[in-house]
Amino acid sequence: MQTSDNRRKMPKLKCPHCGGRCADVADAKLKNQSVLTKTESEPADFMIECPRCHKLFGLYIKLLHSA
Numbered sequence: 001m002q003t004s005d006n007r008r009k010m011p012k013l014k015c016p017h018c019g020g021r022c023a024d025v026a027d028a029k030l031k032n033q034s035v036l037t038k039t040e041s042e043p044a045d046f047m048i049e050c051p052r053c054h055k056l057f058g059l060y061i062k063l064l065h066s067a
């Protein structure tokens, strides 16, 4: 798995605030390793702005931190 590039593929997930679809996880393994966070106080690898409710939520990829 390549982690040296900051421009990682953006997984697709549902917004934890409104349930709207914001992004896709192409890799099922990655999806299983993903944790959605609602607040900035939690660690996150991606900050995603929902295109529907325009709230920010975090995406934490456990896989990136286990190596």
Ligand SMILES: [Zn+2]
Binding pocket: 015, 016, 017, 018, 019, 020, 050, 051, 052, 053, 054, 055
């Ligand atoms: Zn939303």
